[in-house]
Amino acid sequence: MVEFDTVYDRRNTNCSKWDSIKETYGEDDLLPLWIADMDFKANPPVLKALKDTAEQGILGYSPAPDSLYDAIQHWQKRHHDYSVSKEAILFNSGVVPSLSLAIQAYTKPGDAILIHDPVYPPFAKVVEQNDRKLVRSQLLTEQGHFVMDLTEMEKQIVAENIRLFILCNPHNPGGRVWTKSELEAFGKLCAKYDVLVISDEIHQDLIFAPHVFTTFSNVHPTFKDFSITLTAATKTFNLAGIKNSMIFIENPDLRKKFVAAQERNFQNEINIFGYVGTEAAYQNGDRWLSELLVYLKENIETVNDFLQAELPTVKMMRPEGTYLIWLDFSAYGLTDAQLQKQLIHIGKVVLNPGISFGPKGTQHMRLNVACPKETLFEGLRRIKASFE
Ligand SMILES: Cc1ncc(COP(=O)(O)O)c(C=O)c1O
Structure with missing residues (x-):
């Protein structure tokens, strides 16, 4: 125990x-x-892996090893029935820095970006600090929990010419684990108006039965064409200080744009403890x-x-x-x-x-x-x- x-x-x-x-x-x-x-x-196995790494004594530049990709792929398959391909997996120091890169990669200053209200505060900050227009869609409260207001969202998408939606899946602060059918309806709306979806799935492992988490890009075979997934082991395993996160981008064109933004910002190298902690967490967690x-x-x-x-x-x-x-x-x-x-x-x-x-x-x-x-x-x- x-x-x-x-x-x-x-x-x-x-x-x-x-x-x-x-x-x-x-x-x-x-x-x-x-x-x-x-x-x-x-x-403890995560702490041991970090300690063993420190005890190597030499902590030079270090690329992501194949064993890390394996650990991520197995975790995603085992826990979320999501077969993420190796080439789709990118790394960064955190989900929030990746949000900023995604905004830079896929939109230009002045473009309108939609988020929910309420939602994790850095979503709004990262939009505004990148000089994009922030639009919020209020969640409705029904039977004691939040639901999306797709009618209102559709109006906003059209009126504001929304280019991007940042989804919090599961939702912080409401703790909603969006169901597959909710995500499907939401995704169809985004597809209809060519709205790209950034799905922040950092809370994906913290789910209470009978609720089931669904990766947005896994809802329907076409959803990975217009979405990217941000996640990490750091929230699940209480490792926020090791600063490591993943970006899953199956669409090659979206991936190319994201990598270009990473290179422009020199954000394509991660610290060794991030890699080691993530791999150990997924292998032993x-x-x-x-x-x-x-x-x-x-x-x-x-x-x-x-x-x-x-x-x-x-x-x-x-x-x-x-x-x-x-x-x-x-x-x-x-x-x-x-x-x-x-x-x-x-x-x-x-x-x-x-x-x-x-x-x-x-x-x-x-x-x-x-x-x-x-x-x-x-x-x-x-x-x-x-x-x-
Ligand atoms: C929804 C959500 N996204 C991102 C983060 C932070 O991610 P990171 O530390 O990898 O930037 C948090 C932290 O609480 C969060 O709740």
């Missing part, structure tokens, strides 16, 4: 989650349940991941039970995947600034403000439950105390 209950003191380890708090909020007794990394140690999912699911149920019993004013969106929970505080009638102030200065707990995910995130917060139960209970106690 993997040990997820141990509480590690991450303070003074130079980690963003714990060590940036004092500088950001001026207080250092806050409990961080925000940024998407986990308070769990990585899988099945059992660790299945136990992680059990633990995360228990944590999600813990939040659900706590809110129902202790804080029924706060409504949670039950995630189908990811370790993130979208919490609705709107019944308190607070502004976003007031809500944040109460959580930080009264409850002393740090969540991600919903408003940073887009206008639809107003009066919401995103809670990260990838932590030991003891930490989670303390976090929930503090959230409750924020409103007493």
